[in-house]
Amino acid sequence: MQKTLFPGYSIGTDAYEDIRNVCPVYGKKAAVIGGKRALAAAQDKILAAAEAAGLEIIGPFWYGGEASVENIERLEPMVADADMIFAVGGGKAIDTCKVLAHRTNRPFFTFPTIASTCAACTSLGILYHPDGSLREYSFSKIPPNHIFIDPQIIADAPEQYLWAGIGDTMAKHYECTVSSRNDTPAHSDAMGIALSTMCAAPMLRWGKQALEDCRAHTVTPALTEVILGIIVSTGLVSNFVQVDYTTGLAHAVYNGFTILKSMEEHHHLHGEVVAYGILVLLTVDKQFEERDRVFAFNRAMGLPTQLADIHATPADLDAVADKALQGIDVRVYPYMVTKEMIINAIMELETYNKTQA
Numbered sequence: 576m577q578k579t580l581f582p583g584y585s586i587g588t589d590a591y592e593d594i595r596n597v598c599p600v601y602g603k604k605a606a607v608i609g610g611k612r613a614l615a616a617a618q619d620k621i622l623a624a625a626e627a628a629g630l631e632i633i634g635p636f637w638y639g640g641e642a643s644v645e646n647i648e649r650l651e652p653m654v655a656d657a658d659m660i661f662a663v664g665g666g667k668a669i670d671t672c673k674v675l676a677h678r679t680n681r682p683f684f685t686f687p688t689i690a691s692t693c694a695a696c697t698s699l700g701i702l703y704h705p706d707g708s709l710r711e712y713s714f715s716k717i718p719p720n721h722i723f724i725d726p727q728i729i730a731d732a733p734e735q736y737l738w739a740g741i742g743d744t745m746a747k748h749y750e751c752t753v754s755s756r757n758d759t760p761a762h763s764d765a766m767g768i769a770l771s772t773m774c775a776a777p778m779l780r781w782g783k784q785a786l787e788d789c790r791a792h793t794v795t796p797a798l799t800e801v802i803l804g805i806i807v808s809t810g811l812v813s814n815f816v817q818v819d820y821t822t823g824l825a826h827a828v829y830n831g832f833t834i835l836k837s838m839e840e841h842h843h844l845h846g847e848v849v850a851y852g853i854l855v856l857l858t859v860d861k862q863f864e865e866r867d868r869v870f871a872f873n874r875a876m877g878l879p880t881q882l883a884d885i886h887a888t889p890a891d892l893d894a895v896a897d898k899a900l901q902g903i904d905v906r907v908y909p910y911m912v913t914k915e916m917i918i919n920a921i922m923e924l925e926t927y928n929k930t931q932a
């Protein structure tokens with residue numbers, strides 16, 4: 576049986592008021608769980624809207640700081656009386672609630688307070704060990720029942736989440752179109768691949784303006800477009816498309832660079848390094864016109880275009896390329912990706928940077 580579900584969403588500074596139109600059909604008691612900063616920013620508004628909807632609130636509870644099985648098990652007795660779960664925050668808080676909801680068979684609703692990943696829209700949960708290292712992907716076909724997005728709360732959050740989120744969002748388009756190129760994708764995959772256009776073009780068009788608006792804490796049409804691109808467009812692609820197509824060379828390159836200590840020392844964000852990975856992907860794929868477009872966009876956005884921007888050097892590349900090819904990211908690809916292809920593309924980019932001074 577094929578099963579693909581679509582979450583609905585509400586966006587606007589009055590989005591939470593939609594709780595009364597969406598949630599009461601699922602029961603009377605909602606457990607509210609989130610990140611500390613997220614709850615501080617959103618809980619008053621959520622609780623007021625839930626009360627207006629006639630819901631009884633359990634919590635709010637802090638999710639525990641890591642999307643770990645340990646935290647999920649700790650939270651399980653706290654939601655024993657709840658009919659539904661409200662997940663508030665960024666990717667890790669939301670994924671904690673998501674996997675908790677899946678395990679306990681409860682409907683869940685998401686309230687993203689930053690726009691850095693599509694976690695608020697997806698059925699997939701990413702779990703970590705308590706030390707922060709990756710543990711596993713928790714696969715499911717059940718996305719949130721509804722997403723409530725207040726763009727003012729996102730505009731008031733630090734802008735680097737949006738900045739990095741834009742890079743990760745654009746990767747979805749380039750990765751799934753290249754990864755699936757030699758296949759004949761079935762309906763759900765084909766739908767998602769077609770939708771992935773909405774992960775790149777609106778970012779290139781609105782990204783710079785949206786970043787400036789976020790910096791000014793002002794909700795504008797550009798910022799709203801980019802938030803919907805990061806959370807909803809990308810989340811729908813993730814829900815529609817099989818994992819071999821949603822991964823690709825931009826993420827393989829990111830994984831490669833994670834072996835460098837300098838990544839962590841300089842706090843380079845996932846989406847930031849993935850944005851550089853897109854340039855490598857497009858160079859390896861010889862899509863030079865598109866590569867030059869994304870290059871100019873990265874430059875304008877302050878996203879990386881060369882090794883120095885992510886505190887790496889040519890001497891790192893042998894080990895980086897080895898690590899890049901160890902994961903599943905380019906397992907399904909229209910051609911065999913080799914270490915040499917990655918290193919040559921990175922060095923070609925170094926030269927291209929010099930011509931674009």
Ligand SMILES: [Zn+2]
Pocket residue numbers: 743826845849
């Ligand atoms: Zn990513």
